[in-house]
Amino acid sequence: MKSYERLMEYAKYPTGSIEENASCPSNPKEFDFANALAEEMKSLGITDAEVDENCYVMGTIPANIEGYDGPVLGLIAHIDTSPDAPNENVKPKLTHYEGGDLILNEKEDLKISADALKNFIGCDIITSDGTTLLGADNKAGVAEIMTLAEILHNDSSIPHGTIRIAFTPDEEIGRSSDLFDVEKFGADCAYTIDGDLFGECQSETFSAMGATVTVTGISYHPGFAKNNMKNAIHVAEEFEQMLPVNERPEYREGREGFYHITSFNGSVEKATMGYIIRDFVWEKIESRCEVMRKAAEYLNHVYGEGTVQVEFTEQYHNMGEVVEKHPKLTEIPLDVIREMGYTPDTAPIRGGTDGAFLSFKGLPCPNLGPGGSNFHSRQEFAVVQDMENATKMIIEVVQRIAKLKKDEL
Ligand SMILES: [Zn+2]
Structure with missing residues (x-):
């Protein structure tokens, strides 16, 4: 046969x-x-x-x-x-x-x-x-x-x-x-x-890392929110926009890696985003992680320590x-x-x-x-x-x- x-x-x-x-x-x-x-x-x-x-x-x-x-x-x-x-x-x-x-x-x-x-x-x-x-x-x-x-x-x-x-x-x-x-x-x-x-x-194959970004906000009555509210959705959006747009999967091919946001859930009090990071060289995965850490560090500087937390999970090499x-x-x-x-x-x-x-x-x-x-x-x-x-x-x-x-x- x-x-x-x-x-x-x-x-x-x-x-x-x-x-x-x-x-x-x-x-x-x-x-x-x-x-x-x-x-x-x-x-x-x-x-x-x-x-x-x-x-x-x-x-x-x-x-x-x-x-x-x-x-x-x-x-x-x-x-x-x-x-x-x-x-x-x-x-x-x-x-x-x-x-x-x-x-x-x-x-x-x-x-x-x-x-x-x-x-x-x-x-x-x-x-x-x-x-x-x-x-x-x-x-x-x-x-x-x-x-x-x-x-x-x-x-x-x-x-x-x-x-x-x-x-x-x-x-x-x-x-x-x-x-x-x-x-x-x-x-x-x-x-x-x-x-x-x-x-x-x-x-x-790709090397692969997953990341979860958690943003903790402060909810307040919107009528009295001045100087009190911290809207996790906006902070999360800001985080996402700090990642290079041209390094999204829809713009990448060959040996190029990317950041890819796979989920976004948000309320005023809490927002979470799921990411996958892909590249062929592990050092490049690590430097992408560093970019995300630095973005979190900056936002924590602006909005208060602990607002943005990033956790990475190694997926495969x-x-x-x-x-x-x-x-x-x-x-x-x-x-x-x-x-x-x-x-x-x-x-x-x-x-x-x-x-x-x-x-x-x-x-x-x-x-x-x-x-x-x-x-x-x-x-x-x-x-x-x-x-x-x-x-x-x-x-x-x-x-x-x-x-x-x-x-x-
Ligand atoms: Zn198959």
């Missing part, structure tokens, strides 16, 4: 994660897909395939190199799909694409633009029927890992080391690494097969800090992608990934693109030929990792 055929099967499982649901998995239907995957893994010779009580699927492809003592390589993808678009009753559709806009729903004028597809003329495109997302994020990755398992199972002439597979729940709501048992997984290095187009090889210590892990896929005649895309991820958390839990874990795009939307698509390319690339990477000694990683 080819990767794209698997994607078209897997897409039918409704596995949208549910933010409001605190359980793991957040959607009990994720278990249906997880159990089906474990069964399929067993049929492909992965005898230890199992689903744990939190819906993490794990299994081992044993090395076929005698006396193998090289790195244990992990391959990771997530089984949930985004809650940001309708995700039940997905009907995947295969279209041979010859150019122009790809119409998904005539009535609603829902289409994938010719621009998004300009590199895929003559390719076969998988989409939904326009009423839901497709779920190629991340079922394309799952499909490619399973297809790799099938190919290695059927062709013993491909030399490989020990491969550990993990499929995780609830990545789309930021929880997939929470209960990921890195020790049990037992890999020395890993790749997430997630994200975007084939050719992507990402070893950097750029996985580059860990991955750069294992250069082979990115060099190998980059070489393979080039040898296949493509130009790799190493632009850092302007977000976090499973890999970011896992890297800091001791499992260096760059990301490889499985061959899809327009995620979290009804215009999501996957490219059959690129899924084939990604599968081939991963199989080649697996063989080259197996040639390394553990300390060469």
Whole structure:
């Protein structure tokens, strides 16, 4: 079975994660897909395939190199799909694409633009029927890992080391690494097969800090407020305006970081603001924190000590800090992608990934693109030929990792 055929099967499982649901998995239907995957893994010779009580699927492809003592390589993808678009009753559709806009729903004028597809003329495109997302994020990755398992199972002439597979729940709501048992997984290095187009090889994510700003005001009858009232809403507004306007996410790209206000609740007595701070270098995160501290200090000078309080919560670090210590892990896929005649895309991820958390839990874990795009939307698509390319690339990477000694990683 080819990767794209698997994607078209897997897409039918409704596995949208549910933010409001605190359980793991957040959607009990994720278990249906997880159990089906474990069964399929067993049929492909992965005898230890199992689903744990939190819906993490794990299994081992044993090395076929005698006396193998090289790195244990992990391959990771997530089984949930985004809650940001309708995700039940997905009907995947295969279209041979010859150019122009790809119409998904005539009535609603829902289409994938010719621009998004300009590199895929003559390719076969998988989409939904326009009423839901497709779920190629991340079922394309799952499909490619399973297809790799099938190919290695059927062709013993491909030399490989020990491969550990993990499929995780609830990545789309930021929880997939929470209960990921890195020790049990037992890999020395890993790749997430997630994200975007084939050719992507990402070893950097944002570093991330959260901030809560609390302003304490003094309420007074407005008719007698002179010299008595301190309106927390105004002080909070003033704080927000002291942050550089051009460093908001809507004006930033590439390697640029930002301040982003995510919530504002206020009354005269009390106002709170939630922020996220993002950048690629931790020192820049720290200097942004310093700008916010200084703003609070100034306002406290004007309005009285203790009026504005800022608290920071470290969220995650750029996985580059860990991955750069294992250069082979990115060099190998980059070489393979080039040898296949493509130009790799190493632009850092302007977000976090499973890999970011896992890297800091001791499992260096760059990301490889499985061959899809327009995620979290009804215009999501996957490219059959690129899924084939990604599968081939991963199989080649697996063989080259197996040639390394553990300390060469
Ligand atoms: Zn994803």
